[in-house]
Amino acid sequence: MIQIRNDNLQHTKKQLGFYFDQSRCTGCYACAIACRDWHDVQDTTVHWRRISAFEWGRYPEVRVAYLSLSCVHCAQPACMASCPVSAITKRSQDGIVLVDQHQCLGGSVCGSCRKACPYGVPQFSSSGDERMQKCTLCVERIDAGQQPVCVEACPVYALDWGPVDELQKKYGGVPEVRGFSIAPGTAPSIVFKPRWHEGEE
Numbered sequence: 001m002i003q004i005r006n007d008n009l010q011h012t013k014k015q016l017g018f019y020f021d022q023s024r025c026t027g028c029y030a031c032a033i034a035c036r037d038w039h040d041v042q043d044t045t046v047h048w049r050r051i052s053a054f055e056w057g058r059y060p061e062v063r064v065a066y067l068s069l070s071c072v073h074c075a076q077p078a079c080m081a082s083c084p085v086s087a088i089t090k091r092s093q094d095g096i097v098l099v100d101q102h103q104c105l106g107g108s109v110c111g112s113c114r115k116a117c118p119y120g121v122p123q124f125s126s127s128g129d130e131r132m133q134k135c136t137l138c139v140e141r142i143d144a145g146q147q148p149v150c151v152e153a154c155p156v157y158a159l160d161w162g163p164v165d166e167l168q169k170k171y172g173g174v175p176e177v178r179g180f181s182i183a184p185g186t187a188p189s190i191v192f193k194p195r196w197h198e199g200e201e
Helices: 030-038 078-082 112-116 139-143 149-153 164-171
Strands: 016-021 050-058 061-069 088-090 097-099 159-163 190-193
Touching: 016 061, 016 164, 030 050, 030 149, 078 088, 078 112, 149 159, 159 164, 164 190
Parallel strands: 016 190
Antiparallel strands: 016 159, 050 061, 088 097
16 A cells, blocks of 8 residues: 655645545546536536546456546645645635636636646636636535535445545545556545556456
8 A cells, every 4th residue: 555644744634535436436427427517617628527447458357447536635736836826725624725716817828737736637718718627626515514516426436525534544545546646745635445456467
């Protein structure tokens, strides 16, 4: 198991994040579609939650795994550190990373967050409104006592959310899986259960 060093990390007392069970995910896109619908994301080039498929092995021992990924609400967000107008903030009570689109300069003028984020999270519309957008962990639903819409929509219970330390206690899991590696100094708020452990070819 990969260990995360906690030296000097800026996790809040209740850092919220995601759990993703790769062994359950079937790549059905229900989470991504629910996210797009709930947040009324019209531009088809913008993806707040992305689904990727990975294949490896040799016939007849071929393996496939899916990865459902959104913003991982890092303890130390590279996007926030790079923003020249402080349009990206981290809520002190739960660590959710949010962007103020009114303050954002836009992708054509700036786009520094897109360059800084190692996970490809910042999204910029091609329809003329180029202010940065991304997963908010459904902050308005959480504040209303509901769960993120992607978690609610998953038919196979491959997604969960909550305080990261509680997710780790509940599920165990690992901080990296095929298709996702931790960038140094970011401390992403996500826990995984892999489809197969590395070395199981």
